[in-house]
Amino acid sequence: MIEPSYRNLRHEQPGPGIHLLTLDRPRALNALDGTTLGELACAVRGLSGDAGARALLVTGGGTKAFVAGADISEMQSLSPEEARSFSAGAARLFLEIEALPMPVIALVNGYALGGGCELALACDWIIAADNAVFGQPEVNLGIPPGFGGTQRLPRRIAPGKALELLLTGRQVNADEAVAIGLANEKVAPDALLARGIEMAKLIASRGPYAVRLVKQAWQRGQSLDLAAACAIESDLFGLAFSSADQKEGMRAFIEKRPPVFCGR
Ligand code: COA
Numbered sequence: 001m002i003e004p005s006y007r008n009l010r011h012e013q014p015g016p017g018i019h020l021l022t023l024d025r026p027r028a029l030n031a032l033d034g035t036t037l038g039e040l041a042c043a044v045r046g047l048s049g050d051a052g053a054r055a056l057l058v059t060g061g062g063t064k065a066f067v068a069g070a071d072i073s074e075m076q077s078l079s080p081e082e083a084r085s086f087s088a089g090a091a092r093l094f095l096e097i098e099a100l101p102m103p104v105i106a107l108v109n110g111y112a113l114g115g116g117c118e119l120a121l122a123c124d125w126i127i128a129a130d131n132a133v134f135g136q137p138e139v140n141l142g143i144p145p146g147f148g149g150t151q152r153l154p155r156r157i158a159p160g161k162a163l164e165l166l167l168t169g170r171q172v173n174a175d176e177a178v179a180i181g182l183a184n185e186k187v188a189p190d191a192l193l194a195r196g197i198e199m200a201k202l203i204a205s206r207g208p209y210a211v212r213l214v215k216q217a218w219q220r221g222q223s224l225d226l227a228a229a230c231a232i233e234s235d236l237f238g239l240a241f242s243s244a245d246q247k248e249g250m251r252a253f254i255e256k257r258p259p260v261f262c263g264r
Contacts, residue, residue: 006039006042006043007035007039008023008024008025008030008033008035008036008039009021009022009023009024009036009039009040009043010022010024010061011043014057014193014197014200015197015200015201015204016054016204017052017053017054017055017204017208018054018055018056018057018197018200018201018204019047019050019053019055019056019057020056020057020058020059020193020196020197021040021043021056021057021058021059022058022059022060022061023036023040023058023059023060023061023066023067023119024060024061024062025061026060026061026062026064026065028068028071029060029062029064029065029067029068029110029111030060030061030062030065030066030067030068030116031067031068031069031070031071031072031115032067032069032070032071032090032115032116032119033070033071033074034071034074036071037089037090037093040093041093041096044093044096044097044100045096047100047102048096048099048100048101051263052263053101053102054102054200054203054204054208054211055102055103055104055105055199055200055203055204056100056102056103056104056105056200057104057105057107057193057196057197057200058104058105058106058107058119058120058123059106059107059108059109059192059193059196060108060109060110060116062110063109063110063189064110064111065109065110065111065112065116066106066107066108066109066110066111066112066116066119066120066132067111067112067113067115067116067119068111068113068114068116069113069114069115069116069137070086070090070114070115070146070147072141083146086146087146087147090115090146090147090148091146091147091148094118094119094122094147094148095122097119097122097123098122098124098219099219101212101215101216102203102211102212102215103124103125103200103203103211103215104122104123104124105123105124105125105126105127105196105199105200106119106120106123106125106126106127107127107129107192107193107195107196108120108126108127108128108129108132108134108183109129109131109132109189109192110129110131110132110133111132111133112132112133112134112135113133113134113135113136113137113171114135114136114137114138114145114147114149115146115147117134117135117136117149117153118136118145118147118148118149118152119147120134121148121149121152121153121156122148122152124215125184126177126182126183126184127183127184127185127186127187127192127195127196127199128174128177128178128183128185128186128187129174129186129187129188129189129192130174130186130187130188130189131174131189132173132174132177132183132186133171133172133173133174134171134172134177134182134183135165135169135170135171135172136149136153136165136166136169137169137171138169139166139167139168139169140169144166145166149166150166153165153166154166155222156181156182157180157181157182158180158181161180174186206261207245207246207248207249207259207261208245208261208263209240209243209244209245209246209261209263209264210240210243210245210246210249213236213237213239213240216236217229217232217233217236220232221233243264244262244264245259245261245262245263245264248260248261248262249261
């Protein structure tokens with residue numbers, strides 16, 4: 001269950017099985033403070049056990065920012081031990097987001113800096129509004145990224161380009177984000193949510209069990225050599241043949257009718 005009364009997070013369901021989480025603290029450009037991270041963690045845990053969830057969209061409240069980073073005013077007086085634990089807690093949360101069984105799409109509307117860029121990177125893919133600005137500006141604050149940026153950025157885009165952005169703190173606009181493969185596409189700001197919902201509905205119309213297996217195969221294979229990763233794919237391919245969705249999908253093809261999937 002997702003808690004309905006968050007302070008800095010909004011949860012909506014714009015369609016059957018489609019969830020939208022809005023980081024909603026626009027006065028601080030949706031910066032991630034402890035409360036916001038806690039609420040996000042609670043929502044993510046709720047969604048991870050929701051068998052009916054088909055896709056998750058994540059975006060920022062207001063018109064200026066997706067998330068402008070971890071909350072600097074909260075961070076500035078942390079001790080080394082507190083900073084380590086702050087980073088480790090967020091790292092666990094972002095791994096949980098990545099491990100959600102349903103596809104997760106970041107809808108980046110404005111600044112996605114520091115922890116905001118790292119949150120977008122923990123999502124399966126990114127749709128950028130024209131006004132999106134991505135970057136890891138932590139080196140300007142005298143710190144390295146702490147929510148996975150040094151690890152996920154070089155895994156998402158070319159490693160040399162990732163290092164350039166991490167070491168310089170240079171920010172990139174939506175066009176460059178698409179050109180370097182950080183964002184999948186860019187759309188007008190007022191079309192962002194509709195595009196996200198359109199993609200979520202497309203995913204939701206596919207075999208839900210198969211969609212989850214694709215995500216699982218992709219994720220589990222990332223850190224393995226090709227042979228071991230293909231062995232995982234074969235295991236999951238076999239598993240699919242124990243599902244009602246496989247029987248329905250193939251029967252529907254033979255009978256020349258649209259499939260009616262049940263997600264099992
Ligand atoms: N943490 C805490 N507060 C933040 C924040 C952050 N990461 N980013 C923005 N804010 C706050 C500002 O302090 C300001 O609050 P105030 O109105 O009480 O002064 C408010 O959000 C609006 O930000 P402001 O800087 O006035 O907007 P801008 O349009 O001039 O600049 C940014 C926007 C994103 C370029 C600028 O806010 C910025 O550089 N933010 C920090 C980005 C960053 O370094 N992130 C990595 C953190 S590890």
